[in-house]
Amino acid sequence: MTTARPKPQRAPKSEGQWKIDGTAPLNHDEEVKQEAPGIAVMQRVRDTYAHEGFDSITPDDLYPRMKFVGMYTQRKQNLGGEHTGKDNSELHDKYFMMRIRFDGGLSSPERMRVVGEISRDYARSTIDLTDRQNIQLHWVRVEDAPAIWDKLATVGLDTLDACGDVPRVVLGSPVAGVAADEIVDGTEAIATIKREYLPRDEFQNLPRKFKSAISGNARQDVAHEIQDLAFQGVRHPEHGPGFQVFVGGGLSTNPMLSQSLGVFVTAEQVPEVWAGVVGIFRDYGYRRLRNRARLKFLVAKWGPQEFRRVLEEEYLGYSLLDGPDPTPNLIDRDHIGVHEQADGKFYLGVKPILGHMRAEQLIKVADLAESYGITRIRLTPFKEILFLDLERDQLEPFERDLALLDLHAHPSEFKRGMLSCTGLEFCKLAHVTTKSRAIELVDELESRFGDLDSPITISLNGCPNACARTQVSDIGLKGQTVTDEDGNRVEGFQVHLGGTVGEGANFGRKIRGHKVTSTQLTDYVVRVVSNYLEDRNDGEIFRDWVLRADEELVS
Template identity: 85%
Template sequence: MTSTTTKPRPARAPKPEGQWKVDGLAPLNHDEQVKQEDPGIAVKQRVIDTYSKEGFSSIAPDDLYPRMKFVGMYTQRKQNLGGEHTGKDNSELHDEYFMMRIRFDGGQSSPERARVVGEISRDYARSTVDFTDRENIQLHWVRIEDAPAIWDKLATVGLDTLDACGDVPRVILGSPVAGVAADEIIDGQPAIDVIKNDYLPRDEFQNLPRKFKTSISGNARQDVTHEIQDLAFQGVVHPELGPGFQVFVGGGLSTNPMLARSLGVFVTLEQIPEVWAGVVGIFRDYGFRRLRNRARLKFLVAQWGPEKFRQVLQDEYLGFALPDGPDPAPNLIDRDHIGVHEQNDGRFYLGVKPTLGHMSGEQLIAVAEIAEKYGVTRIRHTPFKEVLFLDLEQEQIEPFSAELDALGLYTKPSEFRRGLLSCTGLEFCKLAHVTTKSRAIELADELEERFGDLDSPITISLNGCPNACARTQVSDIGLKGQAVSDADGNYVEGFQVHLGGTVGEGANFGRKLRGHKVLSSELTDYVVRVVGNYQDKRADGEIFRDWLLRADEEDLQ
């Protein structure tokens, strides 16, 4: 009898991840090849010189995808294409119109800026204005022929669309009340201005593995959702060094949600731009480029851990050690700025909420006119799709609020309308599976009709796809759009339900009930049922979020 032994196979070498400092610069997919062949931002001049003159059909494929993103433009979805078409090739899905995203770093606006954007919307974008949860404004129905005129008009008030999309540092979120809030720890806006004006234009930051999201806030409210950013600087007070910032890295939602990790350091206001450049440099040089669905910074942070990340940052990019620093005291609720708040100079700011952050161009022009009437020179956007008006005198608040209410900007929205977020959905987005905005408006109206208001904060988000643009996983009720089966076995629009997600103290992603899906046609009845169960079964003083965490499953079905 002979025995044979099988030699173990040698372990396969892992595939290269496309990390420039590890694997070299050779592009491992088409997107990386396109970015190396010609910078994305270079497409702007071709839009001006050629595409705006020769029309949509003249746009080269690699300029249409992906380079147009680098100048803040995505093709929008053809109208009346249902969710069953999602996932098909862009050439089948796209219309010959664009969504255009305008950057407002730190949410900084003014009556002049509001009027200009409103006029652009009215004249070139079928009067669409969508405030985003990244403090931007998005327009729809933009023709390539009109892009140069829009850019020229934006430039008259210091605005642009450059790097609003694409594999670049996106708009920098900042506290909308930086420099004026009575509860501010430190004003972070100067650092945003330095990064936007001095760092962003540099070529070294124009080819990242994927998008890169930053926030900088010195506000005690923690008003920029630092837990879900690639890089966040959040205000803290060091017991010896005074006010400054803690640094968080590796946050993000989408199909692999992760909360940002604290680096445990203390950074001064003056150091922020250098530290920002170092973290972006790590992402550029060590970020995964081979697979786009693993190309966000959060995957590198998950692999390295915050300790190694800090060491590499200090040793290879800064050249000095950062002192240890405290994490901010957690703030669970009251992160938005709705209503009247006192400033640090004795004046007041007023926060209002357009439903779902949607407005018409004419409404935005009217906002500018009302602001100027009352001498307001500073307007701000927020990550909760609010609009703030700064520097009001006390006697101005009541008449000013009345004029905004008449315009459809709610100064005292119900908790339902206040905490409601929605993405674009099937109306314009090529990734969406379901309609979101009209469902959300219907939902807000019905909840107010049934309950009036709620004596508890409540956040509800409707997302058309898994990408979580409306923060599905960190909402009290997060609704992720997908095709579901109805009673007859037909695939129809519906939502997967996430319950009890939150940022702040006890930050976590919402839980999913096993096998629980809701048809779009039954969505309003479902949310009404859950809110009704909360009102019937809560303990005294118990807020909706806490009840969700202990509620029986049958009360959540």
């Protein structure tokens, strides 16, 4: 009798982890990043491309290096979703989206005016507030980039590392150092990271993008659950105010919630801990496949205990204190309306519809703020604008004057909770139109229901990448091509219900196979909201109702 020989075990494929597999590049993106720092493309823009035009940009500078200076080519106009997935050379226009970085959301009337003037002069008056406290412009020509950068520099702004495989803008509580409900102020930590850590070459080649956030506010206003790295304010029973650290969050096609490291970090320790986590991502992050090159995949494999051990032993050189997790905050994370500051003054928050404005409108906002003596303006992760340091007797007239600019401090819950990505208008990844449909949807919901007495968030996303946070919204709508009743392939949405951050954070309920065409979208959402109002229990919010509702009420 012969014994079968065991099959030889294949060695696992290299994941491209620098500390384990070496630094030899395993794909073209990694080759490009190792050839030269991505950020060096800025000088070539100034010296060559701005003079010779779009067609002179080399392929590797166009993709991916221009991203490192905050610029993506935008989608050609009038290309339907059936073109998505084709080569960039077929999809891109000879214009750029330009992302202006606002770490911590820090702004001022002067900064807003400069951005407005740049948009008016170079970007066809486009202004998009983002859910990462940035401002994006469209229709930017490479010929105008140097002039834009120079003007931004006059008010301390830039586009460096706003995109690309680098630490992106550091989110911060927009009312850090101001709010009456603040636990700890993270302002100086963000400033130190921006000033001392971001410029270092060691952080300019990560496996992919890296999103981080720091908030000491009890509202938990930076969505720490969905960041690669987040510091969220807590009170330690023995050591006072500080931060808990969360790692490995992210949405897109493989959504994961961040995990607590169970530590306590002081405000002074935040920058070096931030650098340690970025270092782990750089050295141990997966680089072979870009769809796995996010920190969340490493955290999922290691778990938080192993991640903490590596952080302490290999990157910090000391052990962190154990610490508590923050008390969850489910709703009221934004800063819309009037709120008292710690010093007795007030801040006021408004939300432009879907975060979209015109250049002239932003300039008028800057002028109005200055006329009231306001020097501090903040942008938020919910696409809001906050005006700080108002006296009580200024609130009513200022709110009235803002309303004349179509900026309202008391929007309906539908306007307040609506998020939309760029969609087919500018994005090469999109399958569907989003912005115009979101506006139509809000108008119809307000017409049918007026306002709600309960919060509701609705997100329209043009593709699976979840820029509009579809998986953590009450009603999340993921754009894709669907088949209508007549067998035609048309624009539509996968429906995702009841996702949430905060207490009981989860990705909600996706009804198997449930999709709606774009033409059915408004009727569908109206029907679900109507069913909620008829079927809910006293005080029951939408996200709780939708998780228990009969399928016929939500489909």
